[in-house]
Amino acid sequence: MRAWRVRRVGEPLDVLSLEDVESPEPSPGMLRVRVEAAGVGLPDVLMCRGSYPLTPGYPFTPGQELVGEVLAVGEGAAAQVGDRVMAVSGFYLGHGSFAEECLAQGDFALSVPDEMPAEEAASFVIPFHTAWVGLARRGALQKGETLLVVGGAGGTGSAAVQLGKAMGARVIATAGGPEKVEFCRSLGADAVIDYRLQDIAEGVREVTDGRGVDVAYDTVGGKAFLSASQVMALEGRLLLIGFAGGEWGRPSPAHMVGGNYSVVGVLPSFYEHGVREQAQAELLGYWRSGALKVRVHRVFEFEDVAEAVGELASGAAKGKIAVRVSR
Numbered sequence: 001m002r003a004w005r006v007r008r009v010g011e012p013l014d015v016l017s018l019e020d021v022e023s024p025e026p027s028p029g030m031l032r033v034r035v036e037a038a039g040v041g042l043p044d045v046l047m048c049r050g051s052y053p054l055t056p057g058y059p060f061t062p063g064q065e066l067v068g069e070v071l072a073v074g075e076g077a078a079a080q081v082g083d084r085v086m087a088v089s090g091f092y093l094g095h096g097s098f099a100e101e102c103l104a105q106g107d108f109a110l111s112v113p114d115e116m117p118a119e120e121a122a123s124f125v126i127p128f129h130t131a132w133v134g135l136a137r138r139g140a141l142q143k144g145e146t147l148l149v150v151g152g153a154g155g156t157g158s159a160a161v162q163l164g165k166a167m168g169a170r171v172i173a174t175a176g177g178p179e180k181v182e183f184c185r186s187l188g189a190d191a192v193i194d195y196r197l198q199d200i201a202e203g204v205r206e207v208t209d210g211r212g213v214d215v216a217y218d219t220v221g222g223k224a225f226l227s228a229s230q231v232m233a234l235e236g237r238l239l240l241i242g243f244a245g246g247e248w249g250r251p252s253p254a255h256m257v258g259g260n261y262s263v264v265g266v267l268p269s270f271y272e273h274g275v276r277e278q279a280q281a282e283l284l285g286y287w288r289s290g291a292l293k294v295r296v297h298r299v300f301e302f303e304d305v306a307e308a309v310g311e312l313a314s315g316a317a318k319g320k321i322a323v324r325v326s327r
């Protein structure tokens with residue numbers, strides 16, 4: 001079978017190459033899946049550059065998310081051969097989803113509605129399950145509260161904007177440039193701050209009459225995190241999601257105490273399968289009602305995976321980029 005592999009540190013277009021490789025054998029808890037479509041995320045770019053914490057040894061195949069058919073089941077994994085699943089891959093073992101066959105985590109393999117297009121299913125699990133764990137559990141977002149999504153036009157942020165609206169929050173998003181601002185509005189954001197034109201904290205104070213936000217969902221980190229921390233309302237929850245801007249946000253204990261707000265880490269890993277199924281049922285309920293949709297910016301062919309990851313690295317994407325692997 002064919003798989004895209006990385007053998008050295010560099011930019012995606014320079015270091016990704018298509019190779020013939022052996023099919024991986026699923027270890028306990030893992031599945032081997034024939035990949036129908038894969039989602040592309042910033043971690044794939046960072047793995048090429050060698051700056052992602054879970055980058056495996058060389059050579060490895062990136063690609064964290066997928067939809068496909070189960071071909072083999074490792075000991076103890078719940079899925080059956082022949083099941084069609086959306087899943088998080090075994091990218092950290094070197095067998096990600098930019099391949100005709102990959103490893104998938106058995107406990108993170110979930111049912112796919114027949115009517116969901118493959119490109120959407122491939123890009124559903126990571127953005128929406130992260131948003132669910134962040135907003136519904138770790139952030140305990142309540143109807144009527146105000147949510148700030150930093151990086152609202154990104155693959156991860158666009159899911160949080162939609163889920164926040166579906167949960168009944170007032171949503172403020174940040175984005176860079178008029179096209180991305182418009183995109184966030186099309187996702188349902190009530191207000192959008194173009195951080196290239198206005199300081200994020202100043203913009204939030206303006207649209208909240210100085211009150212600030214109850215929950216902030218920060219996919220960017222660095223200076224953007226600092227801005228979000230300045231506008232947390234009393235008992236606010238500032239969710240650490242990612243570092244798309246290059247570095248993690250750095251919480252200040254003194255500032256957290258003085259402002260009576262929390263900084264909360266979010267990762268959808270390590271939950272029991274039952275919790276994931278509960279999340280999936282809620283998310284698919286919203287999806288069926290039309291409240292959530294994976295916004296796929298562009299679909300690439302399998303032969304063009306390097307261009308697909310390069311496009312995400314360029315910052316051009318609004319929402320997700322997907323790859324069609326087989327039909």
Ligand SMILES: NC(=O)c1ccc[n+]([C@@H]2O[C@H](COP(=O)([O-])OP(=O)(O)OC[C@H]3O[C@@H](n4cnc5c(N)ncnc54)[C@H](OP(=O)(O)O)[C@@H]3O)[C@@H](O)[C@H]2O)c1
Nearest residue numbers: 041042151153154155156175176241242243244245266267
């Ligand atoms: N905790 C978790 O479980 C989890 C799950 C998924 C992803 N993540 C993390 O979330 C981050 C985003 O991943 P992604 O795949 O969503 O990336 P993405 O699709 O590339 O989106 C990132 C967004 O960040 C914005 N951005 C970048 N630099 C910025 C800056 N300096 N100031 C303000 N906004 C900036 C970009 O918006 P503009 O073009 O508008 O600037 C872009 O839309 C990554 O660090 C990833 O590792 C974490």
